[in-house]
Amino acid sequence: MQQDPDVAAAEIARLRRQRQQLEEELERHVGVRNAWRQLWHQVRASLLAYARQFYHQYFPHVGRRVRAMRRAQNPDFQPYQIKLPTPLPGALRPRILHAIPDLAVGGSQQLLVDLMETTGHILDYHIITRHTWGMPAYVGVPTQPVPYVRSVAAMMRVLTAAAPTLVHVHYWGNRAAAAEHWRWYYYVFEAAARLGLPLVENCNDPTGPYLHPHVARYVFVSQYALTHFGDPVGRNVVIYPGSNFQLFTRPATELPPPGTIGMVYRLDADKLDAASIDVFIEVVRRRPRTRALIVGSGTFDALYRQKVAAAGLGGAIEFTGMVTYQALPAYYRQLSLFVAPVYRESFGQVTPFAMHMRLPVAGYDVGALGEILAQPEVLAAPGNVQQLADIIIALLDDPARCQALGAHNQRRAQALFSLETMVADYTALYAEVLGSLG
The missing domain is CATH 3.40.50.2000 (Glycogen Phosphorylase B;)
Structure with a gap:
């Protein structure tokens, strides 16, 4: 017997509220039962605050050395200066x-x-x-x-x-x-x-x-x-x-270059997983003239690089490391096709960026990607590396279709996802x- 959608929705809402009430009760209960732990946290926080003050006052050269080391690890990264009107x-x-x-x-x-x-x-x-x-x-x-x-x-x-x-x-x-x-x-x-x-x-x-x-x-x-x-x-x-489409755009006469796929994400577990790099390895392995660009850094950075090195494809798959927001359009401009190998996605602003740059987008059919793209033919079953690789290779081998998809993406992005x-x-x-x- 099929359940009434309104009844099911009400039951889901009730369970969510019940779960949150239990979490809040746990928070209050833990707070009472562990008063000494809470006191220790407050004392520790105060000690850390005094330690930081002491550190910055008497050992500024150490802080400068640490910040210099971080800048050396990411030489091109500069914080974005917010321009308040x-x-x-x-x-x-x-x-x-x-x-x-x-x-x-x-x-x-x-x-x-x-x-x-x-x-x-x-x-x-x-x-x-x-x-x-x-x-x-x-x-x-x-x-x-x-x-x-x-x-x-x-x-x-x-x-x-x-x-x-x-x-x-x-x-x-x-x-x-x-x-x-x-x-x-x-x-x-x-x-x-x-x-x-x-x-x-x-x-x-x-x-x-x-x-x-x-x-x-x-x-x-x-x-x-x-x-x-x-x-x-x-x-x-x-x-x-x-999205700021004055920034993420290209002249009407400029076509995306051929043969380069890429993604732009924090390389972390909020959207990606350990297997997200596999589709790039598979496409480059099956289509050797293809280049891949991995833009971003995070916890999976080392693992992805190890997988690429183990596949012997280090010369074809480039990792950029941390990139600033204002530098992103230059990397998008190097791509022929944007890949979204995510395992979950509520929106993903990097996708409209690619869309307005007149790039075709291919990825896994998860979360809101289908809603954003409105092109089910460019989405593979979640986690199906071979199917997604097939889609990407077919697009790369059909420049006319890529141009048509890119034009569709730009119109859709401008209509729905403008700043x-x-x-x-x-x-x-x-x-x-x-x-x-x-």
Whole structure:
């Protein structure tokens, strides 16, 4: 007997809420049972703060040496300077406080930057993060790291000092997926609720939202994400991440070069897995005149390089290491075809980048990729390396089809995934939640 979809949706929502309630009860229970552990964390945090102060005051040369070593490892990497527009004269700008675990290079972080650079004249943006990154990826906006908050009361003090009009949380997963992030989020949500601050929650990853009655809107980055993870009770909205297509474009007369495939990702387990490199090895092995470009760095970097070396293809598959946002278009311009060998994907802004560069895209049929591309023939069954390699080789051997797919991709990207559309949607959302932008 087929179950009614509304009944099934309500049951899913009930189970999600029950799971989160259990997680919250666990957090409170652990906090009571381990008061000494909590005290130790606070003492340790204080000692670390004093140690850092002592370190920076009396041993600055050590810090300079460490930073120099990191720059040497990534000589081309420079943090992106956020360009905030001049506030409108006399404008009463509501303060939007973004809460995000880190400011490394990524789609969630770029969304923040794009909003700041386009609406900073009417909105006052501040950021809190759970931890800082060794080499800052973005600079130029007030950012406060709050890594050692261990209670709701402590987070309330942070939010009170920041004095936001609205708190916009970028949620990356539940307790099982990221326990430390989840605890930090728990404090943010509870503190904002107790202070009566309006909340907007972005669900940028393929995971369920943090359910809280104080959240005014859950923002999902694709219809796929909303359908699979949205709260059936409502308060959901889909806003596609927008891309700066003035940057990610090419002249109408410029065709992509032949014979080069590539991907642009953090080489980490949030979207990729140990086998994601295999399709590049397979294509180059079967089509020796093909070159591959792997743009990005992360935990899989060494493993991927080992696999390529073991296959004897080091001369044909190039690894760029860490690359800045502003340098990405030059790497896309080297590609004939973009490959998305992901095992999960809620949106993936790197795909619209490729689309507007008039590149065909091929990948695994997972998450929102089908929704973004609207071309099922370029998607292989999840994890099927041979099938995806067949698709890629067939496209590389058919330049006319590649051009047609690239033109289709550019039109679709401009229609759905432009920066202007995203900014208009978020501005309308803030206006709805706040009542007015002033």
